[in-house]
Amino acid sequence: MTGLLRRALRGVRWYVRELTDESAYDRYVAHVRKEHPAAAVPSRRAFERMRTDRQDTDPRQGFRCC
Structure with missing residues (x-):
């Protein structure tokens, strides 16, 4: 269960970074x-x-x- 939760959180983190273009520098x-x-x-x-x-x-x- 912990592995599944970590994988889901990593996916959410990746999605948010891509959505906000936070990963552009990387x-x-x-x-x-x-x-x-x-x-x-x-x-x-x-x-x-x-x-x-x-x-x-x-x-x-x-x-x-603006």
């Missing part, structure tokens, strides 16, 4: 390390800043109401 780090091993990986804060700037300058990247 995917980005994996991509940079695989495709550009010599490149420096930016911090999470720098990544979020780059992402926000990109969304602000290109309306196709996402919708911001």
